[in-house]
Amino acid sequence: MQNTTPFKTYAMGLIAFVILLPLLIHSQVLATEILIFAMAAIGCNLLLGYSGLLSFGQSLFFGGGAYAASILSINFDVSLLTVIGFTLIVGIALAVLVGFFSIRRQGIYFVMITLAFGQLGYYAAFLAEDFTGGEDGLLDVPRVALKLPFLPDVHFDTDISFYILTSVLFVLSVMLMQLVVNSPFGSVLQAIRQNENRAEAIGYRVKLYKIAIFAFSGAITALSGALYALMLNFAPLSNIDIEISETILFMCVLGGLGSIFGSIVGAAVFLLASDFLSELWPRWMLILGFLVILVMLYARGGLWASLMIMLERAKEILGIKEKHNV
């Protein structure tokens, strides 16, 4: 879904969203988790929604990012920027590795290769107990300070300060990804998704484009994994489990494929619903499963597309003239 909404409007909308979110849900911790998983869902959407690549290897990038940030933060006296930079490098490296091998096949074989990489990552983390803490995970992960020359260190020990940090990274990431999907590079990706053979025939190096989008996906997913570990002060083994890939995919599909904002809505609805429903009924996953079936059957563009349609209809009824396509 190509978006022509002005860049400034996007930025203002995102800033309003991150300001209002903790006020509306009355929990900075849950709000932080929503932003983190929204970034991970965007990473998944870049592959599936914009490029047609269904990856079950997202847990490898998420867990890889979590472990990279944790190991660096625990063992070295480094600045937050170093941790973020290292996490992005690890995420990109893992994604390029997975992409390099998986894009050689299509369809179910591609999916199986990404799944196998995800499982390999899980068992590697499980066995590398000295580095990852194995089954117990890495405990006491410190939230490293932002150290800048000539300025005092900025610490993120409180929930609100960490939420602000996550919000800044979230807004920057979303804006960057929006630029990517709206660029000529993004148009080529959508051409590849629609007809790969035709894109290749007109001269695009499809494999390179796919590896590049894997790298973007790996980077943002690893960053979200790192933030999750820093938020929890803990990097559990479950961060690299297949269940994380499923959860991210679930959010991505629920919100809507091919839409950055859809991923944000998907993550928010999933986490708010699971938080709320799990207090009401232990079998809350049944309700979420039912919700996804409804979305698949009756709102195939996801929740975001349905919201947009409802907004359009409301505008028509109210007689408001449309200025931009959303």
Add this chain to the structure above:
Amino acid sequence: MIKLKKAIILASSMFLSLTSYAQAKDVTIYGVSSESGAFANFGKQGSKGLKLAVDAADDAAGMKFNYSIIDSESNAGKAARKVKAAISKSDARYFIGSTLSSTALAVGKEVDKAGGIYINGSGADEITGTQCNKAMFRWSAPTYGAVNASLIPVLDLHPEIKRVYTITPDYVFGEAMLNNAKIILKKRGIELVGNSYHSLKEKEFSGYLSQAMATKADLLLVLNFGSLATNTLLQADSFGMKDKMQILLVWSSGLDHFRTLTPKVAEGIYFGSQYWHEDESPANKAFVALSREKLKETPNYPMAHYYQMTKLLIDSMNATKSADPDAIRKHLEGLEYDGLTGREFINAENHQVEKYFYLLQGKKASEMKDPDNYANIISKAKYFLPANETGCKM
């Protein structure tokens, strides 16, 4: 006019102090329980025990006790996030339970930072060892106690056992169980003739059981747990292994395991257990009667340990007439009390509750006195490493 102002101020301050007094008397105990996910059954039973203890407490010592269940979703990350949220949003300070050790370790760190109290029953040695902290207490015997309290009496009962075969889940818990077993076997001069490691997703044990039979072992030592152990024992029964060797499952789920296996399979097999409802201790008799009266069911291990942990916390609040975590902690450290397994003691140095661990033996169906009388208690014992050997530094 001045008098009126003074009266308003006085009335307001009285109202405020009364309100804050009432709030201080409301104590919410948070149960961390896997209500969904892979260990949902355990969590569901555990929360029943917690609720039972809270409901039975009424408003003792002027405090009104409430509970709130935090669904860990059988995921340590989720549990840590929800506990963090409860601490920051609701000023939560009192936490009970967990299924997974990784959850207990992560939650323990959060509660410690918040200056609260967290009593759990997870198995990892680190909980009262290298990762211990001021907030964390554990009511359950770790692997060392479980292996010693079950294997030693079986070896004493069967001096003919000279060869042992072990089946071990390939992760930290299994490795700890195996190491403890090896130490005992070595001391006794008994040969470990073989060991099969298996993954946590294993369903088929016939290959490992065939190997155990081929080694002509005298004892099959099963070191896995839950459904893995159920599958192992069901398949061992169908192989007729009970006639060829003794079988000991060290870490059973107690009553739940007997119900799943049925007396036909469980008969003659030895089971290690953290809890057994037929213990004659006064506290246990009262608990079983309460459970049968309120819930119409005989309590199993998850119910019992959540009940005991919650009761321990509430009793401490009553004894100190305070909800201050520091006062509760000081009261708990070194406390000896009547627990569900008999006299129990809390080691002040590592916060380990030193309780009894049972060795049970499955009964014939015809010998059962009631529908839950599946086993005889062969022995109960306490085995705990001295605190200075656990690596705990508070």
